[in-house]
Amino acid sequence: MRVAIAGGGLAGLSCAKYLVDQGHTPIVLERASVLGGLVAAWKDEDGDWVETGLHAFFGAYPNMLQLLKELDIEDRLQWKKHALIFNQPEKPGVLSRFDVPDLPSPINVIISILRNNDMLTWEQKIRFAIGLLPAIVRGQEYVEDMDRYSLLEWLEKQGIDDRVNSDIFIAASKALTFINPDEVSATIPLTALNRFLQERYGSKIAFLDGAPPERLCQPIVDYVTERGGEVLVNAPLKKIVLNEDGSVNHFLMKGSTESEEYTITADAYVSAMSVDAMKLMMPDEWKAQPYFQQLQELEGVPVISIQLWFDRKLSDVDHLLFSRSPLLSVYADMSNACREYSDPDKSMLELVLAPAEDWISRSEEDIIEATLAELAKLFPDEIPDQAKLLKARVVKTPRSVYKAIPGRQQFRPVQTTPISNFFLSGSYTMQRYLGSMEGAVLSGKLTAQAINSAKALSSSNNASVTSKPVSQSIPNAATA
Ligand SMILES: Cc1cc2nc3c(=O)[nH]c(=O)nc-3n(C[C@H](O)[C@H](O)[C@H](O)COP(=O)(O)OP(=O)(O)OC[C@H]3O[C@@H](n4cnc5c(N)ncnc54)[C@H](O)[C@@H]3O)c2cc1C
Incomplete structure (x- = not known):
C-alpha cells in the first residue's frame, strides 16, 4: 500500500519505518529543508551545529531504544552515570x-x-x-x-x-x-x-553522540529508502483535497513558487505534523466532527533553546543538569556530554529557557543577556569575569509540544480517525508517553499498525484497495 505522510519529525519517520516493515511503501513529505521537526538541527556559518533543543533520552524509552536497536545504532546513545543532578540556588555553584x-x-x-x-x-x-x-x-x-x-x-x-x-x-x-x-x-x-x-x-539519561538529523533521522531515512520508501524535504503540504464522501483524494503540495503546485496520491494518508499545523490544514468538511473538534483543545507551548560557546571550560560535568533557575530549565555542557561537540578546552552550554511565554517575542540580545545573568549564579567563579562568551545561538519555537495543562488527556486523539484513509501521528496523539521523542516514535508505530489493520480489514471485507502510484512530478522537493 502507498502511504503519504505529511511531516518528517520523529513521528512521521517512525511511521514510515514501521510501514516498510509491514511491506508498505511510504512517502514522507517534510515542509522544511531538514528532517527532524523539533529535533531538527543545522550548521551555522562556522560549521557548528545549532539544535532546536537539548534532547535527553531516558532508560524508560522502550520504543525509542527498540527503534535504535532495529536500526543497529544503539551505540550512538552516550549513557551517563545513573543520577539526577540539580543546581542549588541557595548555594551558587554547588550541585546536589x-x-x-x-x-x-x-x-x-x-x-x-x-x-x-x-x-x-x-x-x-x-x-x-x-x-x-x-x-x-x-x-x-x-x-x-x-x-x-x-x-x-x-x-x-x-x-x-x-x-x-x-x-x-x-x-x-x-x-x-x-x-x-x-x-x-x-x-x-x-x-x-x-x-x-x-x-x-x-531515570538513566543519555545524549545522542551528535546532531539528530545525521545521527538519528538519516539512519531511518536509509532504512526506509533501501526498502522502497521515499523521504522528501522542501515538500510542504498545502491542502488535503477530499472526495465527495469526505475521504482524502490527494495531498496538494506547494511547489517552489507561489503558483507552482503538484499532487501526491496514495492509498492512505497520514498527518505527522504538529497539532497546530494539522488544525490549520484541516478541511472544512471535517471540522464539525467531534474527533477533529477535540484538536481545538490542544496547542503547542512556546520554548526557547540557547547555545553558548565560551573561550574556556566552565565545568567537567558530563550530565544533564536541572538549573532550578526561574528563567532556565535543564542544560548540559555538550563539550563534555556529546562526542561530536566535544572540546577539551572550551565549553558549549546548551540550555532550555522555559516557561518561554514572556520571552518568545523578546530580542535575542535580551534573551542572551538574561541567560548570562542566570549563569552567573550557576558558575559564579567563571561568569561574568573570567569566561568570555565567543558565540551565542537562540532558537525560538513558538509552538512546540502540546501544552499539557489539566484536562488535556481526554482530547488527545487516537491515531485512527473517522476518515477511512486518513490517520494521525505525532507525540500529541494518544499514547502512554508524554509529548516526547519516545511519544513521537510510539505514535508513529501505532499509526503504522492502525494502517496495517485497516488494510487487513478492507482486504478481508473484499473492499477494493487499489494501489495508486505516487505522483512522479515533484518540482522542488529534494530526496533527504
Ligand atoms: C527545546 C526542546 C527540548 C526538548 N527536549 C526533549 C527531551 O529532552 N526529551 C524528549 O524526549 N523530548 C524532548 N522534546 C520533545 C520532542 O522533541 C518532541 O516531542 C518530538 O520530537 C515531536 O515529534 P513529532 O514528530 O511528533 O512532531 P514534530 O517534531 O513537531 O514534527 C512535525 C513535522 O511536521 C512538519 N510539518 C508541519 N507542517 C507541515 C506541512 N504543511 N507539510 C509538511 N510537513 C509539515 C514540521 O516541519 C515537522 O518536521 C523537546 C522539544 C523541544 C522543542
Whole structure:
C-alpha cells in the first residue's frame, strides 16, 4: 500500500519505518529543508551545529531504544552515570546529586532520595512518600485520573510540603513540559515518576553522540529508502483535497513558487505534523466532527533553546543538569556530554529557557543577556569575569509540544480517525508517553499498525484497495 505522510519529525519517520516493515511503501513529505521537526538541527556559518533543543533520552524509552536497536545504532546513545543532578540556588555553584544505585526498582530510586540531604529534610521526604502512595499502589489508572488537577493542586491535596515543589517539581515540570507546576497537569510528572519508580534504569539519561538529523533521522531515512520508501524535504503540504464522501483524494503540495503546485496520491494518508499545523490544514468538511473538534483543545507551548560557546571550560560535568533557575530549565555542557561537540578546552552550554511565554517575542540580545545573568549564579567563579562568551545561538519555537495543562488527556486523539484513509501521528496523539521523542516514535508505530489493520480489514471485507502510484512530478522537493 502507498502511504503519504505529511511531516518528517520523529513521528512521521517512525511511521514510515514501521510501514516498510509491514511491506508498505511510504512517502514522507517534510515542509522544511531538514528532517527532524523539533529535533531538527543545522550548521551555522562556522560549521557548528545549532539544535532546536537539548534532547535527553531516558532508560524508560522502550520504543525509542527498540527503534535504535532495529536500526543497529544503539551505540550512538552516550549513557551517563545513573543520577539526577540539580543546581542549588541557595548555594551558587554547588550541585546536589541523586545518585541511583544499581539495585532493583523502586528501591534504587528510594535510596537515592533518602541519601540526598541537600534538598529535603526527613520529614519532607516521608510526607512526600506518603503523598505518592496512591500513585504507586493504583498505578497508571490513578495517574490518568489526576489529569483533573494541576501539579500544584495535587501536591496540596496530598499534603506534600511546599519545599518538595520548589526543590524538585518546578524543575521537573519545566523540564518535562516547559511550564510550571501551577499550570501543568499532575498526570505528567506522575507518569514520569511512575516509570522511574517501576523501571530499574528508567531515570538513566543519555545524549545522542551528535546532531539528530545525521545521527538519528538519516539512519531511518536509509532504512526506509533501501526498502522502497521515499523521504522528501522542501515538500510542504498545502491542502488535503477530499472526495465527495469526505475521504482524502490527494495531498496538494506547494511547489517552489507561489503558483507552482503538484499532487501526491496514495492509498492512505497520514498527518505527522504538529497539532497546530494539522488544525490549520484541516478541511472544512471535517471540522464539525467531534474527533477533529477535540484538536481545538490542544496547542503547542512556546520554548526557547540557547547555545553558548565560551573561550574556556566552565565545568567537567558530563550530565544533564536541572538549573532550578526561574528563567532556565535543564542544560548540559555538550563539550563534555556529546562526542561530536566535544572540546577539551572550551565549553558549549546548551540550555532550555522555559516557561518561554514572556520571552518568545523578546530580542535575542535580551534573551542572551538574561541567560548570562542566570549563569552567573550557576558558575559564579567563571561568569561574568573570567569566561568570555565567543558565540551565542537562540532558537525560538513558538509552538512546540502540546501544552499539557489539566484536562488535556481526554482530547488527545487516537491515531485512527473517522476518515477511512486518513490517520494521525505525532507525540500529541494518544499514547502512554508524554509529548516526547519516545511519544513521537510510539505514535508513529501505532499509526503504522492502525494502517496495517485497516488494510487487513478492507482486504478481508473484499473492499477494493487499489494501489495508486505516487505522483512522479515533484518540482522542488529534494530526496533527504
Ligand atoms: C527545546 C526542546 C527540548 C526538548 N527536549 C526533549 C527531551 O529532552 N526529551 C524528549 O524526549 N523530548 C524532548 N522534546 C520533545 C520532542 O522533541 C518532541 O516531542 C518530538 O520530537 C515531536 O515529534 P513529532 O514528530 O511528533 O512532531 P514534530 O517534531 O513537531 O514534527 C512535525 C513535522 O511536521 C512538519 N510539518 C508541519 N507542517 C507541515 C506541512 N504543511 N507539510 C509538511 N510537513 C509539515 C514540521 O516541519 C515537522 O518536521 C523537546 C522539544 C523541544 C522543542
